Amino acid sequence: MQLESMYQEIILDHYRHPHHKGLREPFDAQVHHVNPTCGDEVTLRVTLKDGSEPVVADVSYDALGCSISQASVSVLTDLVIGRTVSEAMAVCDAFGELMRSRDAAEPDEDTLGDAVVFAGVAKYPARIKCALLGWMAWKDATAQAMAKESP
């Protein structure tokens, strides 16, 4: 059975007990992203905090989808909340890189933390979009929130 390489225990844990789930107020930007091949969807809100550098104060979401997409957005919230936007964007880019690597790259554990467990998903091209759904939504929402802050 190769299933365990995709469904790592951490992924199943996040799926069964998602972190930071639910839509919260206030928020600076909200997006709705859909995976058109399977209909999975996520509504995601980003709240930024001003400072010398903008910080991701909160990410809240409501999502319908498979274990991979649900766990992925849950892990994302753990990794980006409290970070500066530029740090969080670096994590997001590293995650995108991992998904495109087809399991060839050695994941950067310092940057990715728990998200390294998604390396197994990268071997299944049909599931990469599931893993990326929440991250693409976060990137979009954050860009919108940033654009609002700096007119």
Next chain:
Amino acid sequence: MSAVPEARSTSIDVARVRKDFPILDRTVRAGRPLVYLDSANTSQKPRQVIDTISEFYERHNANIHRATHELSEEATEAYEGARIKVAGFIGAADETEVVFTKNVSEAINLVAYSIGNATAAGGPGRLALSPGDEIVITEMEHHSNIVPWQMLCQRTGARLRWFGVTPDGRLDLAAADQLITARTRLVALAHQSNVLGTINPVAEIAARAHAVSALVLVDAAQSAPHGLVDTRSLGADLVGFTGHKMCGPTGIGVLWGRRDLLDDMPPFLGGGEMIESVLMDRSTYAPPPHKFEAGTMPIAQAVGLGAAVDYLTEVGLDAVRAHEQALLRRALLALGEIDGLRILGPAEPADRGGAISFTIEGIHPHDVSQVLDDRGVAVRAGHHCAWPLHRALGVQSSTRASLYLYNTADEVDALAGGIRAAQKFFGTQ
């Protein structure tokens, strides 16, 4: 004394049929035998079809209708021969009613754009639409029989109306009198649902549509592979289906239309081969079917589709359907016994084909199909290009297993076993 023709056997020697499909020998996911239950998505191809396509390229390849050399004659004969085979397969009055397209989507778009072109030109009257005219489709349509009509309505001001679906996955015919009215110009519906397996009462709906002089288009993508399309009794004016779901190659589909209607329809794509004469200020067009076949067509693929028709006819379509019905009964029983499993669509085999979509409580269809894939069982997960239907049934997505002539009882059992394994893996049962 001439013998009475021997009755064609109504049973399939499935072991022998499977030998015709080379891909069924391969293994997947580290050595698992392939259990292919995704034929409603695309069917596998028999050696006879693969060989015909190879032989065409190796021995007869040339462009058709436009050269005087021997190869072109052979290629033209093969291409037009395929058209004759397809015409026979669906009971067309003659082969000029058979238009080759890329797939069903193109067949339906051809009709939608032709109607749009007629509307822009102000005629012919039975095709041109006016604001207030209505096109009626159903909630169980594939996106390819929804989106072209939405686009046509946007272009013409016509209104799109929908047959609903009952909770058990049948068309809600109670609303037929309200839906099909003097304003109705076209009714477009699936012969067999790609999600529910439901076979719709096309003749009955067509009779109502014809009573108000509306045209009827049938999406036969899921029924043609099982030999269910007889244009003489179906009641439709236009029928679309595709080669790759019926043992043929990808890239070739069919639009069948009544000849008088095809004569009236303006062309869709303009280009080479579809013309009669081209002047600088206007062109006139070839008669059907060539009026609708602009540019170099998928020649080898059409020839391959002809071989697929030959293959299915040789196996015997009565036998194919009987085999699928036996597997369907087994599958409905086996799946019906699984706790937490909901079958979308009719739970009984009557008026139903071999596509079975289902949901499993607590497990997303993607995850169900991933566990099945790990065991070599190939199914489809998602909305199956039928998003409105899924919304109507109150589900986000589903897993679909679909049966064809090469499937076995053991494969149905492997499906049921795989579903139980998924429940165990995700701890829901």
